Amino acid sequence: MKTWLISLLAMLSLLATGCSKQEEQTMEQTQALNNIAEQYVKLILDVGHHHPYYIDAYYGPEKWKDESTKKPLDELLIRNHDLVNQLAATQVDASQALRKQFLDIQLKSVDTFIRLQQGEKILFDDESLGLYDALSPTITEQELDAALAELSLLIPGEGELNQRLNTYKSQFVIPLDKLDTVFNAAIDEARKRTKAHIDLPENESFTIEYVTDKVWSGYNWYKGNNFSLIQLNTDFPIYIERAIDLASHEGYPGHHVFNSQMEQHLVDKMGWIEYSIYPLYSPMSLLAEGSANYGIEVAFPKDERLAFEKEVLFPLAGLDATQVNTYYQVQDKLALLSYADNMIAKRYLDGDIDKEAAIDLLMKYALSSQEKSTQRIGFIEAHRAYVINYNLGQDLVKQYVDRVTGEDDLDKRWAIFADLLAYPKTASMMAE
Incomplete structure (x- = not known):
């Protein structure tokens, strides 16, 4: 009807x-x-x-x-x-x-x-508050330098940390000929875990495509009627941890589930037609990106993730599974640098630094190669203050779920999380 x-x-x-x-x-x-x-x-x-x-x-x-x-x-x-x-x-x-x-x-x-x-001309903070109903916290280079110092202790070799990290991570690249197998295993597990807690429509489904020449690493194109096209960008190496990250973020319980839940509960059931359209540069995106990132840890609590990586994904990718624990210690330290994107985007878009300086800062604090940092600047130029939705969105969703849950109960956490997907709240609404 x-x-x-x-x-x-x-x-x-x-x-x-x-x-x-x-x-x-x-x-x-x-x-x-x-x-x-x-x-x-x-x-x-x-x-x-x-x-x-x-x-x-x-x-x-x-x-x-x-x-x-x-x-x-x-x-x-x-x-x-x-x-x-x-x-x-x-x-x-x-x-x-x-x-x-x-x-x-x-x-x-x-x-x-x-x-x-x-x-x-709208300043970065005014833009993020106006578009996304949220303001990214201020972070200093001194704070980021402290995180770099901690990370440096874990990375072997000499020379620039950027180069050492990329050399270290090269042993964890998913071979292209095994990428589809690894990603499908990750998304099947993410779907199974999500279905155990969220009632998904019987007809929900997705298609996976591998693409190139994009400014993003993955994208979910929701088509309606509980169907998504999930695209993965293979321009750059895809590291093993990205299999679960992308499977959860783009698929389950991320964007695919978020859009399907809104369509099912709000459009089809309630007749709230405003939810049939998703303007990308709007407060809806802070919840969409934030819940997709937070959903990774909901679906894969740390110990369970490490076990699944070690027993399933590393072997499927042909990688050394004995390195799982050490590798994720590095990932934990890298998470401390997540707000570097916001700081650099703000300085660049506000005109405080030029493109070359922005790329240099990304190489230093995001620890990406020059080529990857240049791609990231392309994303910032195309989507501007949108970068806050990933890290700040994740933190705000986590804070909201933690506050409402009030205890370390995984089933209750899933219930609150599922309710947030089905009945969305903006940043200021979550803070109330």
Whole structure:
């Protein structure tokens, strides 16, 4: 059944059987939000004509997409302001409060995005707060230097740490002819673990493609009806730990599950059409990327991950499984450097350093090769403040789940995590 009919049929049913004043009021509020939601979806479709990546997924009415055209940015900005005002004037009860709040935050991010497309210069912190409802913490080079010093003790050899690390990691590259086998084993295990805790639709599925010439390492293209296309970029070596990372992040319980849960619970069941479109540069992405990263440790607690790597993935890749524990000690230290991306992106995009200096800083603090660092700058140029969604998003989701769970109970952790995927919250909503 068409999702836009769900709320209408529910209202007609209540009218036919008789309903209380409170029920009538709730119906009126629902209809008002549905009208704003429809205008919101059509607005996002129109804004999408101004940027090739803005609409990451859409599975609403095809007619709306077909009717969408490229309109002047000034006109779109006015429409967005009108929707913000309409929403503010719409009174809702407690059952509709979260829906209204999420729509309001999403709409306000559209304002920032349109102004960026108009060429307005917006500082990194203002952009991240405007687009993603979150502000990355300040990190200093002194803090990163301390993490480098700890890491240096674990990496053998002499010379620059960047070169030593890449030499060390070269023994953990998945051979290309074994990549598909290793990745499928990882994603099958991730799916099995996720299905044990989250009720996935029977028809959910995905296809894997291996691609080149991209600024990202992996991408999930959600197509609707519980189907995803997962692409892995083979431009650079894929290290063994990335098998579980990518399988969980792009697939289970990451992007594929996140989008499927929203479609199942909010679009199909509730008729909330605003969730049928996913604007990439919006607060939804902080939760999407953050939950996808945090979902790795939910699906694979550390001891279980090490055991699976040692017993299954290392042998499938033809790698020395006796090195698992040492290798993951290195990975733990590398995690201390995760906010270097945000610091470097902020300095570069705010004009404090040039491209060459940004690449040098990535080589020093992200410990990537010059070629890989150049690719990363390409990602930052293309997606700007989006980089905060991975590390900050992961930390905010973890803090939220830890706070709500209140104890070290894996089943409860899964339950809270699954609820967050099915009923999304932005950064500020998670902080409440």
